[in-house]
Amino acid sequence: MPDLWMPGAQHLDIGDHAPTDGGPAKAIAHITWDKNATAAKPVDLVSYTALRSYFAGGGASVAPHILWDPFTGSFTQFVPANSRSKSVVDLAGGTRTNRAGSVVIQIEALFFPYCRVGSTVYPRLVDTPCKGWADLQNWVHSWGVPNTWPMGKPVDFTSHRSESTWEKSGGWYGHSQVPENTHQDPGSWPEFVGTTTAKPSAKYEPFPGSSFFATGRKSPIIAAMHKRLVAVGCGRYQSDANANVWGSGDERSYAAWQRHLGYAGTDADGKPGKTSWDRLQVPNV
Incomplete structure (x- = not known):
């Protein structure tokens, strides 16, 4: 449940x-x-x-x-x-x-x-x-x-x-x-995460949202991301221990990926965004 x-x-x-x-x-x-x-x-x-x-x-x-x-x-x-x-x-x-x-x-x-x-x-x-x-x-x-x-x-x-x-x-x-109501809100609402941009294939993980990447977050998605960053030559990890837990090694490695894509300054701070995530093509888990 x-x-x-x-x-x-x-x-x-x-x-x-x-x-x-x-x-x-x-x-x-x-x-x-x-x-x-x-x-x-x-x-x-x-x-x-x-x-x-x-x-x-x-x-x-x-x-x-x-x-x-x-x-x-x-x-x-x-x-x-x-x-x-x-x-x-x-x-x-x-x-x-x-x-x-x-x-x-x-x-x-x-x-x-x-x-x-x-x-x-x-x-x-x-x-x-x-x-x-x-x-x-x-x-x-x-x-x-x-x-x-x-x-x-x-x-x-x-x-x-x-x-x-x-x-x-x-x-x-x-x-x-909603029937029986007269209110006119909300006027706008954010797009659904992971459903608004065509993905290369359903075999890739959709972007889980920026708030997903919090220190200590444990997920197989993070482990899959870890492997992809290493595979594309952007791994900056000191070890493979706790590969499924978001930490400083992930942030350093993702910043390397952002720089690889041409981002700089605050746009290469190691915090995943949807565009860079989609281009990384993390396998669906």
């Missing part, structure tokens, strides 16, 4: 668990949209701790499964994956929007259009660093939610709703696509 609680997320169980109805597995993408700002008048982003306290307290009746901070990669989970949450309107009769699937995992990204963080203003969610997205996507996918948008990936703040599609198709939906 997949993890009821997202690995790496803070667990802040608010109780009030209830089962879902079964059917195609779904995820719903929201933004908190807790302030109204414009390009001419940006507003400082509301703090993550403030939103976390809200959903754990006075806003518990509308809390999602996951609060995600795309600027830091922080997550807080309020109910387990197999429970419904109550972040969308569910009118009497018709589809039960919060329960219409084997899971209906609801994600609130801490964001509003033209929020300001430091000296930078972010018009769209996809303009943020989107830190932690790969981990979030992978956890949601582990619950059977397809990496698809049955009603199209959100690209603006307009509503597109079809109750028949909602009832029959698993995948990701924007709040703007």
Whole structure:
């Protein structure tokens, strides 16, 4: 069984668990949209701790499964994956929007259009660093939610709703696509990791996301990468011990690969990116 609680997320169980109805597995993408700002008048982003306290307290009746901070990669989970949450309107009769699937995992990204963080203003969610997205996507996918948008990936703040599609198709939906609701968020959402660029062959590992490469991460993917870096003449390892654990030797070796591709400076810092990863052609494990 997949993890009821997202690995790496803070667990802040608010109780009030209830089962879902079964059917195609779904995820719903929201933004908190807790302030109204414009390009001419940006507003400082509301703090993550403030939103976390809200959903754990006075806003518990509308809390999602996951609060995600795309600027830091922080997550807080309020109910387990197999429970419904109550972040969308569910009118009497018709589809039960919060329960219409084997899971209906609801994600609130801490964001509003033209929020300001430091000296930078972010018009769209996809303009943020989107830190932690790969981990979030992978956890949601582990619950059977397809990496698809049955009603199209959100690209603006307009509503597109079809109750028949909602009832029959698993995948990701924007709040703007959920029946019985009037909200128009999220406006944008990051691309699925490893599915947006054609790969040379299905025999190669898709890019697992930048957050995957953390010190101490243990995976057969890292061992396969280790072998490829050595094979292309970029191995800078002192030994082959713990070849499946990301460490300083991997970073040195990957930096050598980046320099081999022509990158320099901060672009050759040993932290894998999608373009260099795809060119390395790590065998599928």
